[in-house]
Amino acid sequence: MAESKEKHxxxxxxxxxxxxxPPRDPSLIINSKTPFNAEPPVGALAQSFITxxxxxxxxxxGPIPILENEEEYRLTIDGxxxxxxxxxxxxxxxxxxxxxxxxxxxxxxxxTEMSRLKAVRGVGWGPAAVGNxxxxxxxxxxxxxxxxxxxxxxxxxxxxRHVEFVSVDRCxxxxxxxxxxxxxxxxxxxxxxxxxxxxxMNGEPLPRDHGCPLRAVVPGVIGARSVKWLDRxxxxxxxxQGFFQQLDYKMFPPWVDWDNVNWxxxxxxxxxxxxxxxxxxxxxxxxxxxxxxxxxxxxxxGGGRKIERVDVSVDGGATWAEAQRLPQEGTxxxxxxxxxxxxxxxxxxxxxxxxxxxxxxxxxPERVETIWNLRGVLNNSWFRVDIEPPKxxx
Amino acid sequence: MAESKEKHxxxxxxxxxxxxxPPRDPSLIINSKTPFNAEPPVGALAQSFITxxxxxxxxxxGPIPILENEEEYRLTIDGxxxxxxxxxxxxxxxxxxxxxxxxxxxxxxxxTEMSRLKAVRGVGWGPAAVGNxxxxxxxxxxxxxxxxxxxxxxxxxxxxRHVEFVSVDRCxxxxxxxxxxxxxxxxxxxxxxxxxxxxxMNGEPLPRDHGCPLRAVVPGVIGARSVKWLDRxxxxxxxxQGFFQQLDYKMFPPWVDWDNVNWxxxxxxxxxxxxxxxxxxxxxxxxxxxxxxxxxxxxxxGGGRKIERVDVSVDGGATWAEAQRLPQEGTxxxxxxxxxxxxxxxxxxxxxxxxxxxxxxxxxPERVETIWNLRGVLNNSWFRVDIEPPKxxx
Ligand SMILES: [Mo]
Ligand SMILES: [Mo]
Numbered sequence: 001m002a003e004s005k006e007k008h009x010x011x012x013x014x015x016x017x018x019x020x021x022p023p024r025d026p027s028l029i030i031n032s033k034t035p036f037n038a039e040p041p042v043g044a045l046a047q048s049f050i051t052x053x054x055x056x057x058x059x060x061x062g063p064i065p066i067l068e069n070e071e072e073y074r075l076t077i078d079g080x081x082x083x084x085x086x087x088x089x090x091x092x093x094x095x096x097x098x099x100x101x102x103x104x105x106x107x108x109x110x111x112t113e114m115s116r117l118k119a120v121r122g123v124g125w126g127p128a129a130v131g132n133x134x135x136x137x138x139x140x141x142x143x144x145x146x147x148x149x150x151x152x153x154x155x156x157x158x159x160x161r162h163v164e165f166v167s168v169d170r171c172x173x174x175x176x177x178x179x180x181x182x183x184x185x186x187x188x189x190x191x192x193x194x195x196x197x198x199x200x201m202n203g204e205p206l207p208r209d210h211g212c213p214l215r216a217v218v219p220g221v222i223g224a225r226s227v228k229w230l231d232r233x234x235x236x237x238x239x240x241q242g243f244f245q246q247l248d249y250k251m252f253p254p255w256v257d258w259d260n261v262n263w264x265x266x267x268x269x270x271x272x273x274x275x276x277x278x279x280x281x282x283x284x285x286x287x288x289x290x291x292x293x294x295x296x297x298x299x300x301x302g303g304g305r306k307i308e309r310v311d312v313s314v315d316g317g318a319t320w321a322e323a324q325r326l327p328q329e330g331t332x333x334x335x336x337x338x339x340x341x342x343x344x345x346x347x348x349x350x351x352x353x354x355x356x357x358x359x360x361x362x363x364x365p366e367r368v369e370t371i372w373n374l375r376g377v378l379n380n381s382w383f384r385v386d387i388e389p390p391k392x393x394x
Numbered sequence: 395m396a397e398s399k400e401k402h403x404x405x406x407x408x409x410x411x412x413x414x415x416p417p418r419d420p421s422l423i424i425n426s427k428t429p430f431n432a433e434p435p436v437g438a439l440a441q442s443f444i445t446x447x448x449x450x451x452x453x454x455x456g457p458i459p460i461l462e463n464e465e466e467y468r469l470t471i472d473g474x475x476x477x478x479x480x481x482x483x484x485x486x487x488x489x490x491x492x493x494x495x496x497x498x499x500x501x502x503x504x505x506t507e508m509s510r511l512k513a514v515r516g517v518g519w520g521p522a523a524v525g526n527x528x529x530x531x532x533x534x535x536x537x538x539x540x541x542x543x544x545x546x547x548x549x550x551x552x553x554x555r556h557v558e559f560v561s562v563d564r565c566x567x568x569x570x571x572x573x574x575x576x577x578x579x580x581x582x583x584x585x586x587x588x589x590x591x592x593x594x595m596n597g598e599p600l601p602r603d604h605g606c607p608l609r610a611v612v613p614g615v616i617g618a619r620s621v622k623w624l625d626r627x628x629x630x631x632x633x634x635q636g637f638f639q640q641l642d643y644k645m646f647p648p649w650v651d652w653d654n655v656n657w658x659x660x661x662x663x664x665x666x667x668x669x670x671x672x673x674x675x676x677x678x679x680x681x682x683x684x685x686x687x688x689x690x691x692x693x694x695x696g697g698g699r700k701i702e703r704v705d706v707s708v709d710g711g712a713t714w715a716e717a718q719r720l721p722q723e724g725t726x727x728x729x730x731x732x733x734x735x736x737x738x739x740x741x742x743x744x745x746x747x748x749x750x751x752x753x754x755x756x757x758x759p760e761r762v763e764t765i766w767n768l769r770g771v772l773n774n775s776w777f778r779v780d781i782e783p784p785k786x787x788x
Contacts, residue, residue, distance in 0.1 A: 363765060
């Protein structure tokens with residue numbers, strides 16, 4: 001494909017090959033190399049409230065786009081709104097920077113646990129396709145005001161009810177077209193939702209793997225809607241009709257499989273349920289009976305719902321204790337995960353189980369069987385870690 | 395007690411005895427007579443999207459207050475806000491009526507199912523302590539603006555962060571004082587939350603059992619915060635310190651009991667988890683094997699989260715089918731329950747099981763054991779109905 005076709009309206013280039021990928025941290029566990037999908041070792045996650053950028057999971061659908069000249073970048077906002085606009089990065093930055101501490105989680109996080117029960121399709125994520133970062137950027141509600149859409153609007157005068165984010169990357173699922181996804185208009189216009197057009201991650205300009213120079217960050221919603229490498233934003237009457245909105249990221253019941261799936265029967269996922277993982281110890285750690293261990297992990301819920309309680313058992317569910325939740329930071333603590341820990345005496349062989357409750361008293365399902373779904377999304381079943389004692393020396 | 399002490403600032407009278415109770419529908423199932431706590435037969439609930447007022451559950455903590463003269467009524471709004479105000483009913487009505495279709499559910503709904511496992515304290519509610527009504531009134535956000543509090547505010551300039559609703563009824567739990575409860579300030583100031591000061595229910599002036607002449611209606615939150623017979627509203631720095639906010643309506647884990655409960659360790663419940671009941675058939679209906687039955691029920695979730703799917707099994711969980719959700723009504727369908735139905739051939743003896751999923755993919759817990767709590771609140775475990783065949787004639 002000619003170089004000229006690689007360049008999009010925004011000035012972003014969409015490479016057709018994987019020979020210009022950015023450098024990545026060698027500790028990442030690679031689930032797929034092209035496109036690059038990787039997560040950190042789960043033990044790294046519980047080490048800091050803010051996930052260092054190199055350890056933040058990378059979720060891609062094609063070669064990483066390139067911006068050769070930041071000054072050339074233009075974001076187009078168009079569709080069912082009063083004043084279509086085009087903005088440079090400098091113009092976006094002049095609108096005032098806001099900082100939001102928010103976790104992003106791939107809907108496929110913990111998919112491999114689900115596929116152990118029965119095969120599912122999708123990237124084989126462990127429990128570390130989640131991270132918590134400080135995002136800097138301009139509130140989308142403020143940018144939409146510039147384009148004539150009122151704060152808090154549920155619908156534009158011309159009938160716009162959805163905000164579509166369009167990227168430039170070449171996705172196999174879109175037959176080589178770009179990744180795109182939408183959120184309801186009200187989520188974008190409501191200042192409390194704190195949807196950002198982000199140009200910074202953890203205080204640095206957005207790295208290439210995370211959407212350089214501009215991405216959506218939609219707090220409280222599955223990562224799939226926080227579109228990277230933004231080319232344009234369209235205000236639409238209906239939801240985005242792209243693959244990732246219509247033929248993926250939907251929640252089916254366990255009895256629906258590939259031979260009887262009807263994608264149009266279900267809503268696209270936005271908000272997500274209460275979720276948790278034990279980051280340490282892992283099943284690779286052999287522990288001597290009677291040892292005191294610190295069980296550590298993360299917990300989060302969608303929609304700005306905080307974590308109310310984390311329950312841990314080190315004896316397979318016979319007895320339970322409440323873990324300590326580490327102090328939260330960020331806007332009303334709504335969008336960030338909660339790290340937690342509990343010291344306990346363990347007697348392997350044993351199973352550590354952890355589960356949590358959010359402020360709405362939502363609970364995690366006890367058995368993955370009850371939420372198995374063909375795409376393996378949103379596995380939030382109780383987290384179980386089998387711990388063995390050290391092998392006897394022969 | 396002298397008549398003069400019965401009359402509150404608002405003009406409402408708080409009787410000390412139960413000899414002036416309003417008339418009630420004879421079909422109600424009475425869980426407690428004084429105070430009057432009653433719910434309809436569960437089969438009545440699935441008959442209409444809007445619950446007729448006579449069938450709407452009645453939840454009281456003392457004798458029903460009396461307003462002798464509507465023109466005497468005054469609502470006081472005071473505390474940490476710029477302009478304390480007093481408003482007559484006529485003044486409140488002149489601010490413009492809004493109508494909100496919202497379900498209210500007692501946090502104790504389905505408590506008796508939980509107490510079958512192990513005793514809990516509280517009114518013995520079945521699965522009908524819930525109803526869906528059309529509420530008419532003035533948005534609280536609009537009234538607070540009159541008092542100098544900005545729309546969308548999280549805090550007032552003088553540090554107010556909570557809105558306390560104070561009633562006039564005499565509650566044993568408050569040592570004869572009135573029922574009171576609070577919600578976060580932002581919930582009250584955010585127009586999207588649609589918190590109402592309601593003076594109408596289903597198109598009629600608020601009946602005495604439901605808070606005549608004025609009550610709070612807080613959509614998406616447990617019924618306990620929708621305080622009836624409003625005497626005053628206080629803007630506070632901290633949550634309401636009353637019994638029902640601090641020593642009740644909190645979610646404890648199953649291993650906490652009355653001998654080790656620490657009320658200050660937990661948040662007060664506002665938002666609630668995904669919930670469902672089968673309204674028909676009930677375990678009292680004996681059904682011949684091979685009969686076609688229509689399984690009907692309601693489903694709802696807190697926080698404005700819609701119901702995404704209802705799953706029904708008529709063979710104890712061996713096979714499942716999706717129920718049909720009836721069309722929703724009201725503001726973006728957010729605050730009202732979803733009625734559902736499914737036709738199925740049943741072969742008693744059998745167990746009907748129903749469970750649902752909300753838009754955030756939150757699920758109901760499979761076993762009540764995992765959410766048992768000493769106060770028996772928010773039992774949202776899978777709903778099970780044992781159906782027997784007709785007894786053989788001897
Ligand atoms: Mo994802
Ligand atoms: Mo209640």
